[in-house]
Amino acid sequence: MDQEEESRNGDSTHNHSHSHNHGLHHVSKKPKLAPLITEPDISAEFSHHQPGVARINNGSFGSCPKSVLAAQREWQLKYLEQPDDFYFNTLRKGILKSRTVIKGLINADDVDEISLVDNATTAAAIVLQQIGRAFAEGKFNQNDTVVMLHCAFQAVKKSIQAYVTRAGGSVVEVQLPFPLISEEEIIKEFKKGLEKGKENGKRIRLAIIDHITSMPCVVIPVGKLVKICREEGVDQVFVDAAHAIGSVKIDVKEIGADFYVSNLHKWFFCPPAVAFLHCRKSNSSPDIHHPVVSHEFGNGLPIESAWIGTRDYSAQLVVPSVLDFVNRFEGGIDGIMERNHEQVLKMGRKLSESWGTNLGSPPEMCAGMVMVGLPSRLKLLSEEDASKLRGHLRVYFGVEVPIHYQASKEDGEGGARDKDGIITGYARISHQVYNTLEDYEKFRNAILRLVEEKKVCKMLLTE
Known part of the structure; x- marks a missing residue:
């Protein structure tokens, strides 16, 4: 069985890589698989949505079903019942289980490449702070560049302002043509942006590529753009895929970026706020840290992210429950x-x-x-x-x-x-x-x- 079917039956191991899940039509070795979800079930799962509102904006804040909210409440109570025991014996194991589920869903090589953070904005801060530090410490030349799409999320632009330009870096914004006829239009503009980023002997230290832009929304040919970045000698590539998981297929090995983030609360039914950040392992792995420094600082980003002080970690712990929910649907x-x-x-x-x-x-x-x-x-x-x-x-x-x-x-x-x-x-x-x-x-x-x-x-x- 694939990992989704195992987890639905309550197994705690998730060591398989992701394979296509075709719902519950396979004969399982274990009995009592949940029946396929019905229309009334779906209505009940989302009955907390305000009645009378045509809610056709899932893209902004996502949606969380009642069964996942109930699982979240259980985690919250488990913590409140005995916080010390929860901290020492439960929290990190639970977060590891969630990270392992994600590893399978995105075809990552190693669970240690996956950190759970609050949202894509936090991930952008993680990536851009290390770029800013390299400018501040003189590892990069002043005016070396970051290349991004002009319609990048506003919070990402603000992070560049906060961490990169103030430390001496410069920015090139690539205009996204819209309305669009083909992805070739995007590729052409992106190549122009890279040329501009390399003018006068400058080096492109980071390219930020959206997998799905927010406004206007377009699925970007991210694999092709990452490949172009490699050919053009771009140091690092960060894919901001805030809308991706649960919305498009993700294969981080195939995409080949250094960093890939996606929110789990937009299209993957998690409560706010949780996202994963995939950091590809490489010999020149940069000095990556969570922007909130706690006592786990220096133990690697996944561990740093799993404890940033006393707070509610339940959104990070319900990922296996979300898998149970989505597996009630055909496919x-x-x-x-x-x-x-x-x-x-x-x-x-x-x-x-x-x-x-x-x-x-x-x-x-x-x-x-x-x-x-x-x-x-x-x-x-x-x-x-x-x-x-x-x-x-x-x-x-x-x-x-x-x-x-x-x-x-x-x-x-x-x-x-x-x-x-x-x-x-x-x-x-x-x-x-x-x-x-x-x-x-x-x-x-x-x-x-x-x-x-x-x-x-x-x-x-x-x-």
Whole structure:
């Protein structure tokens, strides 16, 4: 049996590497496998979600089922009953078990390559602090560069500001073309960014590549970009894959980055806040530390991360319970990913057809999220307009969905158009197991109503 099936039966060993899980149709040596989950079961698992809200924004904060929340509560009580015993005899073993599950899911070589941290923001601090230290200690030349996509997560940009540029490093931002026709457009721009990063004899000390960008959301050809980085002599590559686990297949050996982080609370049903950071073992392993220094400092990042002082570690301990949850679905996590991808594309097409607009990228560049063009008649002409529309949909229509402003090019070329003009607004819709057709119909009707009433973003109320 593969590791998922073993853990579902309560085994504590997870030494197998990940193989495709095809649900519960295999005959098990052990009896009493959980039956496949039903629609009423799914509704019950997410019955704590606020009723009446079309929650089509799983990408931002994720979602956690009741059975996993119950497991989390058990861990919390176990700690509170006897904290000393928990600290000395339970915590580290439990975190190791979670790390071992992740090792299998991402095809890592060694469990010691995997650390559990709060979120991708913490992982960015870990990676960027060691780059900043190298600048500060004179190991890197002033103005050596970090190359990243311009749409990198804001917290990553702030980390660069905090740790790298203030220590003398410089930054090159690569423009992500959008809307997209093919991944070749991204590869072309990325190569230009690397050329710029190496101008005047500078060295690129770090490339930061998103696996799935947040806004606009696009699946990036990360393996190809890492390979290009290697060919171009980039020192280290950090893949910020905040949205990846539970959303796309991950094979860290195949991707080949030095660092790879993904949040477990976005698409892998963990409670907030937990992420894994994979640090590839190499002879020149850098001086990597958790930014919160506790008494485990110097014992390796996995151990440092497993104790950063007294706090609630339960989110890091429930990973095996999440595996139990996803294995109640046909095909396990692979099946969930596939269905989310199919459904979000289907819903995206329904919306774009209804509004006479477009999708922001081809199907193969989407995972569980897709960008859908909004009618140009809404006159979404700034970030402020995007924020107003989002707030208005939440307050007046019970629809939760992020809105993206895409400035049209000065020459008016390159952007998508509908019958009334250039499309400058996009909605990022997500699909997760709890979503229903009604959620997307509610959103569709809200936009149609605003257009029908000749409302434009500037005049919308948000409270």
